[in-house]
């Protein structure tokens with residue numbers, strides 16, 4: 148899809164988190180509720196006996212509640228190679244008691260064999276990777292290796308290694324084109340073609356996903372030859388991985404249109420529904436079916452996660468037997484060409500007429516994750532149960548929510564708490580309930596959930612939770628929460644009082660930078676101060692990429708004294724520049740307000756001059772009047788009144804101030820550059 152102006156949000160982190168500004172005004176009650184709302188409210192009240200009560204927040208009425216109990220028993224899962232171990236598990240799940248079923252039946256991962264293949268995402272945590280001895284670029288995750296290679300006669304050709312924590316890798320085994328070559332290569336035991344493909348593929352830019360990119364990235368784009376799908380573009384990586392593995396190879400060519408520098412283009416194959424459509428239609432060799440689906444999908448608006456949408460602006464859908472609403476875009480992206488399609492039905496807009504705005508619940512990160520889990524592993528029932536939990540609790544939002552029940556870590560960490568729906572969907576369903584305890588607040592307590600994506604550190608916790616699920620080690624999240632929940636943001640070069648610092652008399656490092664860049668490094672043992680609280684104001688010396696690189700270099704060379712020397716020089720430059728810049732900026736603020744005052748006064752006197760000058764008076768006599776002119780040194784002569792002279796004088800003072808200020812600004816800019824060079 149092509150966008151002519153760079154209006155898309157920046158590349159989102161792995162958990163699809165949206166910039167905070169988008170949330171700021173999102174959680175107000177619907178902007179207007181007309182009189183028909185009573186019928187809507189009635190519709191949304193739980194009707195089943197024994198249903199979990201819906202907590203009503205007076206300021207933000209919760210429009211979602213479960214109507215009927217979960218009776219869906221179908222356990223369809225997609226027929227991908229990744230779902231082979233699902234059928235037994237999901238069949239068992241149906242006979243287990245609700246709420247407990249996933250705790251015991253979910254397979255657990257470990258560092259050596261992760262729980263699932265992360266494809267198409269990359270993972271950055273330390274884990275075992277397998278690769279063909281002669282084709283080291285053929286990186287296979289431990290899940291795919293144990294599922295598809297271990298025990299076969301080619302397994303002996305593989306070596307393995309542990310990746311480092313923080314090192315990004317992705318599994319190549321699930322790439323459709325690699326899959327095709329793998330099938331033939333392993334039969335012939337000739338891996339040269341696979342090697343050539345992976346060597347070539349390593350030189351191709353990665354897919355930039357739904358966020359897209361400008362021409363600066365230098366992506367090579369492809370599009371359908373026939374122009375059957377207006378505006379449809381595919382990046383080179385996806386062309387290599389998907390199109391070349393499909394029966395539609397001849398339908399695509401290099402895109403003729405040139406991407407202009409301010410246009411953002413996003414690869415349309417990064418939409419999961421279009422990727423599924425390509426696979427499905429390619430197998431049927433039905434190009435028309437693919438083009439009509441892709442054309443329809445590209446016309447749909449992007450779902451705005453966590454935001455109220457005008458009810459009439461989109462079509463709405465719901466799962467059968469559950470009062471849970473999702474927008475058409477999410478409905479299509481989630482269910483098209485999937486076996487889950489049959490569980491959904493349109494939600495007639497008449498039933499939503501009571502409200503001008505509505506929320507798409509599938510936009511919540513919790514429900515996106517629950518959907519992936521259901522789709523890849525556990526079947527539709529898993530998602531349905533999570534949707535029930537979501538529907539029977541107040542929504543997790545960026546602003547405080549009133550719950551009687553909050554969940555905290557069993558060994559309590561102050562200021563960390565999660566809401567019932569995040570607890571149900573992200574903790575209980577993965578079997579980590581024993582690490583939490585319930586905190587009851589009769590009458591309710593207003594708090595913000597620590598897992599809401601825009602809350603400080605939530606992104607870090609959610610990413611760690613993902614690692615926890617892959618390797619089944621809850622202590623990782625426990626440590627992360629204990630370490631980070633109460634860490635203040637780095638003060639950078641502003642002095643702060645009463646904070647914890649690490650380092651020496653020559654440099655100090657704040658807790659945040661210590662945890663991010665210093666903890667565990669070899670030179671840490673030489674610090675004079677460790678976790679020391681200072682009562683005098685201190686700045687942090689290790690927030691810039693330059694200083695962090697110098698610290699890493701010092702650690703590699705084991706040169707603590709060299710690092711101290713660099714810090715002393717940097718401190719000298721700091722003292723010569725930052726206080727002067729601050730003084731200039733203060734002067735400049737004073738000067739600006741004086742200049743404004745002088746300009747206003749000058750305008751006032753000029754106005755008096757123009758209204759009282761003889762030339763502006765009406766001459767009733769018919770005789771010409773004697774004229775005088777006024778003036779002063781410095782501003783010139785020829786003013787009709789003394790007011791004119793004063794106006795000119797004040798105007799000139801204002802200009803002089805601006806002129807002087809200009810010189811100071813240039814000096815501040817120069818000093819800033821000097822500081823930036825060593826910052």
Ligand SMILES: [Zn+2]
Pocket residue numbers: 263264265266287288289290291292318319320321
């Ligand atoms: Zn894999």
Ligand SMILES: [Zn+2]
Pocket residue numbers: 354355356381382383384385386414415416417
């Ligand atoms: Zn792509």
Ligand SMILES: [Zn+2]
Pocket residue numbers: 450451473474475476477478507508509510
């Ligand atoms: Zn949506």
Ligand SMILES: [Zn+2]
Pocket residue numbers: 543544565566567568569570596597598599
């Ligand atoms: Zn929450």
Ligand SMILES: [Zn+2]
Pocket residue numbers: 637638639656657658659660661687688689690
């Ligand atoms: Zn810092």
